[in-house]
Amino acid sequence: MILNLIAPFNTTEGLGIWIAAFLTLCIFSFLYKDNPFYKFAEHLFVGVSSGYYISIYYWNTLKPNMIDELTKGFTALGKGDMQKAFGLDESGAVMAEPHLRMLVPLMLGIFILLIFISRKNAWLSRISFAWYIGVASGIAIPTAMSTRVLLQAQGSIRDFCSYNADCAVSAGLEPQVATTALWINAFLLLIGTLSALAYFFFSLPSKGALKVMNKVGIYFLMISFGASFGYTVMARISLLIGRLQFLFYDWLGITIS
Amino acid sequence: MKTKLPVTIAFLTGIFMAFAYFVERDNVAWVRILYEELNQNNIVLAVFVLFLGVGTLLIRHAKKIRDRNSDSIYSWVVIVSTLAVAYIGLFQTTGESIGANENFQWIFNNFQVPLSATMFSLLAFFVASAAYRAFRARNTEATLLLIAAAIVMIGRVPIGAVISDGLNLTGSFSLPAIAEWILDIPNTAAKRAITIGIGLGMTATAIKIIFGIERTYMGSGK
Amino acid sequence: MNIWDKLSSIDRRWIFLAMAIFVSWPVLKPLGLPVTTTKEVESLYSFIDEIEDKKPIILALDYGPSTAPELTPMAKAVIRHAISKGIPVVGVSLAPDAPGVANDIWKWAQEELGAVPGEDIAYLGYKAGTTNVILQMGQGISKAFPKDYYGNSTDDLPIMEGFQSLKDASLVLGLEATAIMDLWIQYAGDQMGVPVAGGMTAVSAPEAYVFYQSGQIVGLMGGMKGGAEYELLVGAPGNAVQGMDAQSLGHIVIIVFIIFGNLGFFLGKKGQDVSRLKSLRGDQK
Numbered sequence: 001m002i003l004n005l006i007a008p009f010n011t012t013e014g015l016g017i018w019i020a021a022f023l024t025l026c027i028f029s030f031l032y033k034d035n036p037f038y039k040f041a042e043h044l045f046v047g048v049s050s051g052y053y054i055s056i057y058y059w060n061t062l063k064p065n066m067i068d069e070l071t072k073g074f075t076a077l078g079k080g081d082m083q084k085a086f087g088l089d090e091s092g093a094v095m096a097e098p099h100l101r102m103l104v105p106l107m108l109g110i111f112i113l114l115i116f117i118s119r120k121n122a123w124l125s126r127i128s129f130a131w132y133i134g135v136a137s138g139i140a141i142p143t144a145m146s147t148r149v150l151l152q153a154q155g156s157i158r159d160f161c162s163y164n165a166d167c168a169v170s171a172g173l174e175p176q177v178a179t180t181a182l183w184i185n186a187f188l189l190l191i192g193t194l195s196a197l198a199y200f201f202f203s204l205p206s207k208g209a210l211k212v213m214n215k216v217g218i219y220f221l222m223i224s225f226g227a228s229f230g231y232t233v234m235a236r237i238s239l240l241i242g243r244l245q246f247l248f249y250d251w252l253g254i255t256i257s
Numbered sequence: 258m259k260t261k262l263p264v265t266i267a268f269l270t271g272i273f274m275a276f277a278y279f280v281e282r283d284n285v286a287w288v289r290i291l292y293e294e295l296n297q298n299n300i301v302l303a304v305f306v307l308f309l310g311v312g313t314l315l316i317r318h319a320k321k322i323r324d325r326n327s328d329s330i331y332s333w334v335v336i337v338s339t340l341a342v343a344y345i346g347l348f349q350t351t352g353e354s355i356g357a358n359e360n361f362q363w364i365f366n367n368f369q370v371p372l373s374a375t376m377f378s379l380l381a382f383f384v385a386s387a388a389y390r391a392f393r394a395r396n397t398e399a400t401l402l403l404i405a406a407a408i409v410m411i412g413r414v415p416i417g418a419v420i421s422d423g424l425n426l427t428g429s430f431s432l433p434a435i436a437e438w439i440l441d442i443p444n445t446a447a448k449r450a451i452t453i454g455i456g457l458g459m460t461a462t463a464i465k466i467i468f469g470i471e472r473t474y475m476g477s478g479k
Numbered sequence: 480m481n482i483w484d485k486l487s488s489i490d491r492r493w494i495f496l497a498m499a500i501f502v503s504w505p506v507l508k509p510l511g512l513p514v515t516t517t518k519e520v521e522s523l524y525s526f527i528d529e530i531e532d533k534k535p536i537i538l539a540l541d542y543g544p545s546t547a548p549e550l551t552p553m554a555k556a557v558i559r560h561a562i563s564k565g566i567p568v569v570g571v572s573l574a575p576d577a578p579g580v581a582n583d584i585w586k587w588a589q590e591e592l593g594a595v596p597g598e599d600i601a602y603l604g605y606k607a608g609t610t611n612v613i614l615q616m617g618q619g620i621s622k623a624f625p626k627d628y629y630g631n632s633t634d635d636l637p638i639m640e641g642f643q644s645l646k647d648a649s650l651v652l653g654l655e656a657t658a659i660m661d662l663w664i665q666y667a668g669d670q671m672g673v674p675v676a677g678g679m680t681a682v683s684a685p686e687a688y689v690f691y692q693s694g695q696i697v698g699l700m701g702g703m704k705g706g707a708e709y710e711l712l713v714g715a716p717g718n719a720v721q722g723m724d725a726q727s728l729g730h731i732v733i734i735v736f737i738i739f740g741n742l743g744f745f746l747g748k749k750g751q752d753v754s755r756l757k758s759l760r761g762d763q764k
Contacts, residue, residue: 028379042331049373050315052576054346064626105301126260137464139614192445223447233730238548299608370579441692
């Protein structure tokens with residue numbers, strides 16, 4: 001382990017590393033107890049994030065998708081070209097560039113901002129939210145059923161098909177040689193899915209066969225939550241490792257020999 | 258009107274977008290055009306929703322400053338830093354994009370990155386403390402959860418293979434292999450049930466929104 | 480208070496200190512524990528290795544600095560692999576805090592790999608709207624991203640030649656910190672038929688196994704371990720491989736404290752009181 005010079009203070013990059021290290025240590029100080037350094041860093045985080053998001057949203061979405069389009073539309077309008085102003089070509093067909101058609105989302109956006117401006121007219125924001133949510137809901141229905149229900153149900157019995165050469169070929173799957181262990185795994189997967197689904201079925205009383213399935217289901221669920229906890233721990237520690245790598249390698253200049 | 262109009266709009270937009278999925282849009286021009294317009298509009302609307310959030314945040318902190326709360330100094334930090342970063346991002350960007358704004362990238366690398374990353378890395382300590390305090394093998398289910406967690410935690414990192422070699426556990430009985438099996442079979446089975454449930458729930462909620470049964474997006478009030 | 484009660488009431492600051500020491504130690508002095516690869520990562524590696532038509536990979540960088548230690552190693556390893564095979568990489572982001580992270584990765588690719596911007600790699604930036612952006616990319620990449628992150632017209636980039644829509648991509652690899660992965664699978668994968676793969680944070684990875692098993696994704700990298708595996712497969716161990724030793728010790732520390740807590744609970748006075756209460760209730764029944 002070699003300890004090099006700490007990041008220089010007198011360059012932009014070095015100054016940045018010192019600021020980053022200071023802020024990192026401010027946040028870590030919370031582990032001892034809450035203190036003004038932590039509170040300062042926490043509030044700075046909120047402020048910097050907000051400013052960052054405003055800039056990113058403006059330059060990446062608002063300006064290219066709305067402001068530039070409206071500018072081109074008003075320019076065309078000023079030149080008397082009504083068709084082009086509304087994003088229509090000479091034959092009246094709709095062009096990809098919307099131009100003044102962006103006045104519709106602009107109006108809906110202003111309705112949202114009315115929440116701040118006028119309490120009397122704030123109800124208009126409901127139109128914008130209804131529009132947004134309506135579109136999102138309509139898109140979600142067929143694909144949610146397909147991806148999360150139908151294809152998942154298919155996945156539960158997929159292995160059985162791939163162990164049969166004819167079925168595999170007709171379903172476009174790669175045929176697999178079925179050992180006993182693979183068959184057991186396939187059955188366990190199917191039983192586990194059905195029993196976990198049965199656990200969440202509250203419309204019938206938990207008696208007889210359903211009670212047995214519920215019990216089996218909860219065992220599968222508990223194992224799954226254990227796996228999720230294990231991975232969650234892995235995720236959190238990874239983030240800590242990332243910060244330590246910054247402090248040791250970038251700030252303190254430690255290199256591993 | 259204040260309720261019926263939004264509900265009607267949600268219905269019309271929702272029904273159309275669901276209908277458009279099943280139509281060969283390339284062959285039916287009006288469906289394709291309207292579908293693309295609605296997509297385009299939603300992209301821009303998302304920005305105004307952000308501005309709503311940021312505006313609410315700034316108003317809340319401005320009220321704290323006006324009321325001279327004990328912590329109002331920190332509200333100054335929020336407002337000044339928001340305005341400073343927004344100024345650098347909005348007004349110091351020349352040309353057509355923010356990608357070339359070196360100052361903005363510097364602020365991101367030396368403020369946003371350490372603050373965001375460290376805030377989340379605190380969780381490593383808290384997950385250790387919480388696991389120590391709360392994880393008790395009180396019954397069969399809790400014991401199963403603990404054992405599965407321990408096997409996955411050890412089996413998925415390099416030390417799992419070392420421990421397995423030390424205990425002479427090889428092949429399918431090594432900790433990494435057992436961890437892999439836990440993820441492939443019981444975890445997949447249970448998560449599949451949850452995924453199917455989520456899919457059905459999402460579909461039901463979307464239908465309720467479209468038909469005006471679910472109106473929470475309109476907020477409280479008349 | 481006997482030793483078992485003390486074992487179950489350790490001040491949390493001692494736990495924090497133990498975590499700090501045992502996770503820092505391997506960062507400063509690596510243990511050299513061997514990292515092995517798993518089939519989910521190997522299948523993603525094989526898929527990219529076998530891409531023949533050199534159509535671009537869409538690399539969706541949908542994460543910010545808070546999850547960068549897990550996902551950035553994946554991004555760099557995949558870009559290294561793709562560039563070495565002559566497969567162009569087009570980056571997009573659907574998460575607002577991604578562009579800053581992506582910008583640094585793109586600079587790294589140019590300096591470290593000699594990737595030519597606009598030809599080997601392109602970063603189109605961020606767009607709000609997640610689902611709507613994916614759908615719009617299906618209609619035309621330049622419809623969703625008329626300009627790249629650096630202000631160049633998307634249609635004029637050499638990398639976009641013959642690559643008009645998302646459906647033309649050879650693979651969509653989503654590096655995700657949130658539920659956006661589900662949207663790539665739903666819309667790009669199932670609706671448009673584009674092969675999709677996932678690089679997830681470890682928190683989300685267990686839920687993605689259902690999509691891997693059903694064949695809806697062609698490969699899966701989970702957490703820093705997934706990144707370490709891909710770094711090994713491309714022959715360029717980096718930060719993720721380095722972090723695996725610290726990961727190992729961190730997990731051991733947590734398991735040791737869980738054992739302490741359980742020992743203290745069951746063998747200490749509190750645990751015995753609970754057992755006595757339970758047996759009393761059992762007698763009354």
